[in-house]
Structure formats: C-alpha cells, structure tokens
Amino acid sequence: MIQRLDRIDQLRAAAMLWMTAYHFCFDLNFFRLIREDFYRDPFWTWQRTAIVSLFLFTAGLSQAAAVHQGQTWARFWRRWLQVAGAALLVTAGSLLMFPNSFIYFGVLHGIALMLIVVRVTAGWGKWLWLLGALAVGIPLAAPTLIQAVPALEVLNTPWLNWLGLISRKPVTEDYVPLLPWLGVMWWGVAAGHWAVRERPAWLGSARPARGGLKALVFLGRWSLSYYLLHQPVLMGLIWLVMVLWSA
Structure with missing residues (x-):
C-alpha cells in the first residue's frame, strides 16, 4: 500500500499557498484593480519560476517515495490520467478566458509528460543529478x-x-x-x-x-482539485466584490 508522507504534502501545500497569493495579485491586475507587469517584471517572473520549481521538485520527491514503496504501473497510470485530464480542463478553461493566449502546455501538461520520463528513469540513481543539470x-x-x-x-x-x-517564448498564459x-x-x-x-x-x-499542519497536509493531498478550482473561485470572488462595490 502506498502511504502519503506528510512533509512532502506540507511542502506541496506551501507551493499551493504561494501560487494562490501570486494568482490573486494576477487576478487583481486582470480586473485592472492594480497595475503590474506579470510578464516582464522580475519581481513577478522570478516568483513564478520559484513556484513552478517547488511544484516540480515536490513532484519528484513524491515519485521517489512512490517507487520506494513499490507503486505499481497500474496505480501510476491511474494518477497520471487524473493529471492529464486536469491539463485538458485547464486548456479548455483558458481557451474561454484567454482565446489569444490560451494554455496548451502549462504546468499540468508538463507534469504529465515529465511523470512518465521520471518513472522510466527512476532507477538511474546518482545519474539523475547530472541529467538534471544537463536538462x-x-x-x-x-x-x-x-x-x-x-x-x-x-x-x-x-x-x-x-x-x-526555443529562441523566443510563445504567447500563452502558462x-x-x-x-x-x-x-x-x-x-x-x-x-x-x-x-x-x-x-x-x-x-x-x-x-x-x-494542528495547523493537519490543514497543510489536507491541502497537499488534494492539490490537483485545489489547483483546478482556485482560479475560478478567486476570479469569481473578485468580480462579485466589484459588482457589490459598484452597486
């Protein structure tokens, strides 16, 4: 039986909370309540890099723990299908919100592909440090x-x-x-x-x-659902406050 390790979930939850704060500011900018350049200002671009790095590093930790506990390929593919399906939902949702810059290969798309690669190469030991540096x-x-x-x-x-x-970044939200x-x-x-x-x-x-760590563990274990829901909820709440404020 595969057991979740609480500190990995806490680390993932920390990334989720940081991401939420980042996206809240992004949404305020989207609704023109603040004026920030999320695409070029290093204050925001470096935060995005750090958040994505924390997500992916934690995903790697989880895969190492799963392999160590004897995760079967069948269980791996069940989880992979959840991630891949969520990635398709992100594409569909972003196509509605940002038709000129929709997300076709964002963090969930990347994770879905990378999970397969790291699963196949999980037994390569110390070579993974070198491969990571090359990548x-x-x-x-x-x-x-x-x-x-x-x-x-x-x-x-x-x-x-x-x-x-690439030599130039594509026009996409993620x-x-x-x-x-x-x-x-x-x-x-x-x-x-x-x-x-x-x-x-x-x-x-x-x-x-x-205590408070229990809430972090819960968030870390439901991170995929949270990821899919947090932006619609944030944007909906901001929109609602704007409507009520102007009424």
Missing part, C-alpha cells in the same frame, strides 16, 4: 543554435516548442516545457532517493498531522 543547461544554448541553423526555427512552432528548445523543467523534477527524484536512504524522517510519515 537545465541545454536550453540555454538553443537561441544561439537556432540562429546559426535557420532550419531549427521549427523548434519555435507550437508543434515542437513544448520541448523547450508555459512549462519539458526542458529545463524536467531537470528540476529529476533533482527532486534524486533528492527523494537520497532522503529515503539517508534521512527518511525528512520526508515525514503517514501518521496523522496535528
């Missing part, structure tokens, strides 16, 4: 390579830009390509394998949490 570093050379070989401009098209080997982000998840798997062997207490236990 993070290789995209840095893509702009120079594309400029030198014009035929590689095809990598910038929507058919291939999910790889992450973009989490395979590279460099697979490197972060690989590092999470490598760190998880090390923790399982050397510091298992760092990953927590399956015992019920207490």
Whole structure:
C-alpha cells in the first residue's frame, strides 16, 4: 500500500499557498484593480519560476517515495490520467478566458509528460543529478543554435516548442516545457532517493498531522482539485466584490 508522507504534502501545500497569493495579485491586475507587469517584471517572473520549481521538485520527491514503496504501473497510470485530464480542463478553461493566449502546455501538461520520463528513469540513481543539470543547461544554448541553423526555427512552432528548445517564448498564459523543467523534477527524484536512504524522517510519515499542519497536509493531498478550482473561485470572488462595490 502506498502511504502519503506528510512533509512532502506540507511542502506541496506551501507551493499551493504561494501560487494562490501570486494568482490573486494576477487576478487583481486582470480586473485592472492594480497595475503590474506579470510578464516582464522580475519581481513577478522570478516568483513564478520559484513556484513552478517547488511544484516540480515536490513532484519528484513524491515519485521517489512512490517507487520506494513499490507503486505499481497500474496505480501510476491511474494518477497520471487524473493529471492529464486536469491539463485538458485547464486548456479548455483558458481557451474561454484567454482565446489569444490560451494554455496548451502549462504546468499540468508538463507534469504529465515529465511523470512518465521520471518513472522510466527512476532507477538511474546518482545519474539523475547530472541529467538534471544537463536538462537545465541545454536550453540555454538553443537561441544561439537556432540562429546559426535557420532550419531549427521549427523548434519555435507550437508543434515542437513544448520541448523547450526555443529562441523566443510563445504567447500563452502558462508555459512549462519539458526542458529545463524536467531537470528540476529529476533533482527532486534524486533528492527523494537520497532522503529515503539517508534521512527518511525528512520526508515525514503517514501518521496523522496535528494542528495547523493537519490543514497543510489536507491541502497537499488534494492539490490537483485545489489547483483546478482556485482560479475560478478567486476570479469569481473578485468580480462579485466589484459588482457589490459598484452597486
């Protein structure tokens, strides 16, 4: 039986809460209640990078723990289908809200693909640290390579830009390509394998949490549902407050 480890769930919950605060500010900007540049201002772009990194690193930790506990492929695919289905819902919803910049390869799309890769490579041990570094570093050379070989401009098209080997960012509300982000998840798997062997207490236990930590564990365990619902709820609440305020 696969057991959830509470500290991994708490770490995932921390990422969810940070994401919620970020998206709340994004929504205030969407409704023109504040004026911020979420696409170019380093204050916001670096936060997004940190939030996505925390999500993917935690996903890697979870995969390492699941493999260590003997998760079957059947159980893996059941969870994968949930993530992939949620990614399709995100695409559908963003197409309605942002038809000119809808999400076709965001964080859930990226996680769905990366989960398969890390599951297949989970047994590669310490090599995952090196693979992670390569995955993070290789995209840095893509702009120079594309400029030198014009035929590689095809990598910038929507058919291939999910790889992450691009020289310009696509117009989309969320973009989490395979590279460099697979490197972060690989590092999470490598760190998880090390923790399982050397510091298992760092990953927590399956015992019920207490107090405020119990709420964090609950949020971490229902993170996918929360992710799908938090933006419609936030935007709906902001819209409702605006309507009531102007009434």
